[in-house]
Amino acid sequence: MVESIVSSALIWFVGLLVGAVGIAAGAKLLLDRDTGFRRAILTALIGATVWALVSYFIGGIPLIGPILMLIIWIGVINWIYPGGWGTAAGIGLVAWLVAVGILFALSTVGVVTPDALGIPGV
Template identity: 65%
Template sequence: MFLVSLLVGTVAIRLGAQVLVDRDTGNRRALATALIGAAAYALVGYLLGWVPVLGPLLMLLAWVGVINWQYPGGWGTAAGIGVTAWLVAVGVLFGLAQVGIVSAQAVGVPGA
């Protein structure tokens, strides 16, 4: 399950980056972004996730920060990659969940 979720997260981030950065960004970078982003999201969640409103916002900011660190274009592009990755992951996971392959979660993409 972890590997399928990580694969979906990696593909979603790569597609988001390809759409917004407009060049081939590579699978390794997308995989690293998914893993590091998931770790940053979880760490901030562990430390501050209990704080109403601010905790979840900081968790999301940490994830987008990892995308910003990995890809060119600044915070706006990173946020766009994040939104695109989320949409792709939700769509893929919804389809896989409908046929009973996975549950609707993805490692590396918050809320998916």
């Protein structure tokens, strides 16, 4: 039981860090300035929480649920970072690509499984 809790906490923490690294990379690339890693962690934390809540309530609605979940997640990025919806979508796309790359590398060496994510839907 304790091992399961520790494992879950570790997966959550790695996911949060991977998501934050991805968001920070997207923000740095699209905003062309350092916006701070704390902001990326906050964005990953709020984004994942909002994603989970929206998923719970409307995620099961075919097509509409996942689209609304994605729009709301991008909305969190838009709320926290300057630049508008286009920039937020770009940050989200870069974050997703970076997270996939990091998790692929980590799973290749056996550190994590690909389900350890801080970016929803990866």
